[in-house]
Amino acid sequence: MLQNLMLGFSALASLKAITSLMVGILLGYTVGCIPGISASIGIALLLPFTFGMEPVPALCMLVAVYMASEYGGAIPAILVNVPGVPGAAAAAFDGYPMTQRGEAGKALTLSILGSGAGSFLSTIFLILTAQVMADVALAFGPAEYFALAVLGLSLIVTLSTGSLLKAMIGLLFGLVLTAIGVDPLTGDNRYVVVRGLLDGIPFVPALIGLFALAEVFFMLEIANQPQPKMPTKLSLWSSLGVLNPHWGNVFRSSVIGYIIGVIPGAGAAIASFAAYACEKRLNKGPIPFGEGNPDGVVASETANNAVVCGALAPMLALGVPGSASAAILIGGLMIHGLQPGPLLFTNSPQVPYSIFASLLIGLPIMVVLGLAGARLWVLVTLIPRGVVATMVGALCLTGAYASDNDEFSVAVAVAFGVIGYLLRKVDIQPAPIVLALVLGEMMEINLRRGLISGNNSLMFFLSSPISGSLLVVAALLLFVSLFTRKRAVA
Amino acid sequence: MAAQEQTDGPPPRQPIFREVWGDVTVAIAMLAVAAAFYFGADAIETPQATEIGPRAYPKACSLALAIAAAALLAGAIVRVTKSELGETIAFPRFGAVAIAALITGVVAVTLEDLGFNLVIGVWVLVMCLLGGVRSPLMLVALCGGYLLFAKVVFQLLLKTPLP
Numbered sequence: 319m320l321q322n323l324m325l326g327f328s329a330l331a332s333l334k335a336i337t338s339l340m341v342g343i344l345l346g347y348t349v350g351c352i353p354g355i356s357a358s359i360g361i362a363l364l365l366p367f368t369f370g371m372e373p374v375p376a377l378c379m380l381v382a383v384y385m386a387s388e389y390g391g392a393i394p395a396i397l398v399n400v401p402g403v404p405g406a407a408a409a410a411f412d413g414y415p416m417t418q419r420g421e422a423g424k425a426l427t428l429s430i431l432g433s434g435a436g437s438f439l440s441t442i443f444l445i446l447t448a449q450v451m452a453d454v455a456l457a458f459g460p461a462e463y464f465a466l467a468v469l470g471l472s473l474i475v476t477l478s479t480g481s482l483l484k485a486m487i488g489l490l491f492g493l494v495l496t497a498i499g500v501d502p503l504t505g506d507n508r509y510v511v512v513r514g515l516l517d518g519i520p521f522v523p524a525l526i527g528l529f530a531l532a533e534v535f536f537m538l539e540i541a542n543q544p545q546p547k548m549p550t551k552l553s554l555w556s557s558l559g560v561l562n563p564h565w566g567n568v569f570r571s572s573v574i575g576y577i578i579g580v581i582p583g584a585g586a587a588i589a590s591f592a593a594y595a596c597e598k599r600l601n602k603g604p605i606p607f608g609e610g611n612p613d614g615v616v617a618s619e620t621a622n623n624a625v626v627c628g629a630l631a632p633m634l635a636l637g638v639p640g641s642a643s644a645a646i647l648i649g650g651l652m653i654h655g656l657q658p659g660p661l662l663f664t665n666s667p668q669v670p671y672s673i674f675a676s677l678l679i680g681l682p683i684m685v686v687l688g689l690a691g692a693r694l695w696v697l698v699t700l701i702p703r704g705v706v707a708t709m710v711g712a713l714c715l716t717g718a719y720a721s722d723n724d725e726f727s728v729a730v731a732v733a734f735g736v737i738g739y740l741l742r743k744v745d746i747q748p749a750p751i752v753l754a755l756v757l758g759e760m761m762e763i764n765l766r767r768g769l770i771s772g773n774n775s776l777m778f779f780l781s782s783p784i785s786g787s788l789l790v791v792a793a794l795l796l797f798v799s800l801f802t803r804k805r806a807v808a
Numbered sequence: 809m810a811a812q813e814q815t816d817g818p819p820p821r822q823p824i825f826r827e828v829w830g831d832v833t834v835a836i837a838m839l840a841v842a843a844a845f846y847f848g849a850d851a852i853e854t855p856q857a858t859e860i861g862p863r864a865y866p867k868a869c870s871l872a873l874a875i876a877a878a879a880l881l882a883g884a885i886v887r888v889t890k891s892e893l894g895e896t897i898a899f900p901r902f903g904a905v906a907i908a909a910l911i912t913g914v915v916a917v918t919l920e921d922l923g924f925n926l927v928i929g930v931w932v933l934v935m936c937l938l939g940g941v942r943s944p945l946m947l948v949a950l951c952g953g954y955l956l957f958a959k960v961v962f963q964l965l966l967k968t969p970l971p
Contacts, residue, residue: 370966490873494845497866506854506862539900541939704939720968729916744830762865
């Protein structure tokens, strides 16, 4: 493991890689600070820029965007009560009251240092667990992979917010779309009505449309509303020791964030709320949670950053993304001809380990940029929404074209943008669709391989203890979720 | 900084639907998608006629999608009969969003024929106007700035040819 980690550090030891890391961090902060532009959108927009890059700098840049956007999302949440990313919503509960009390600088320092500490601890967890997961997965066959995909998809549905049925519809819509293209086992054409669909729905343009272009339309809806007013005076460096009383909180929230990150579909918002609720129960201080308790800011920010590493673990080791952003990162790996999963650790260990190394190297840079650049990030949040929408939209169109150098990709992005916008209007979120697009092929290939091995018997999938257990857990989760939601409605 | 429209006076009229009608629309659309994929699977030319061939998986998925969509439709119909129409789904600035979607669609079919600079330049200009930017200087700066950015980053640095 240490040898591979050194390999990862040496892969990063180039000007290109370090520059990519810095650019990723800066872009991630910018993305996180702008309300409405989430980490997923940032990564999707950046994917086309990585086509011409080498795999290691490209992936380090994408991961840096993911991590830094979670850092940056807390800035507008604390300053104006508008979370930059969904995972920062809980930070606003106590961060904004602290700002109202004149403690904006302390709240921001706590959030940035808490984020840094959470990222560091979760990176250690990631390094310790990803290789183990990959080693275990090396023994997996079609039954286990099929069961893993089913469990992943069922978790995505059960952990989604809103209607279970609508999440299921989004998921199935995504699964149906994965059938388009050349059959992965026989090579027969399926639903290839135009030549551009030979390799299936173009993944990068579809992501750009679902996440970024749809958001452009939403930003246009509110483009004429007044911008929030930011406080102009911030003093962050004066209180670097503020994290000292919160180390217990940092450790607990990191563990919660990492574990929730590993679970597909759970995401940063759930982790930050879970950590927040845990600390709220343990709180014995004079300031109640929700009224400016610093522990609330630390818990939510530590957890939502720990989620990033948690989501990377199953993505790299098993090929199962822990979040929508991780699903898009799979697209980044595929662009460079890399297939996530246990063989990535065997065949190209420099790739996952350079990501681990970039997380460790990027951490102090992110903390320093967060503290030193607070005023700049505040200015970013003041850019008019109409301008942000236009620039993001232009990047979407250019990026979609660049992904395959043809108009068809742009058409796909536009179509998915409109579909994403309309589906979100009826509360069908893009995350289940994207995760189905990623896991659909894995599920189909392994289902069919399993059926061939098992002489067309579905019992084959229950014959292995691992796949049987995973499928039983998936079924239980769906039933429990269905039952509890029905009770909640009643 | 760009001039922004202000929200003075009563809010402008906007299309509003009740949640239940949104559910009905999406359920019908998904039923149509499921039907297209289910029956389209029969047109897949394959020498494999067994259940583990390339037709079975899309058929199974589209059947599941149809069942889920039918459940959504049935639930919506029950709610309509009980007059439980649910929350409202609003489309603020519908005109601006519709124009944006339309011109974005036009980009997809004219980009290669008319060229990147012209098509994206016009697109940025229209989107800025829709987004409330009124200052001529800002409009020129945003259009020119983006085209320059795309030229430098995509064509010069990333060696990605733009039409």
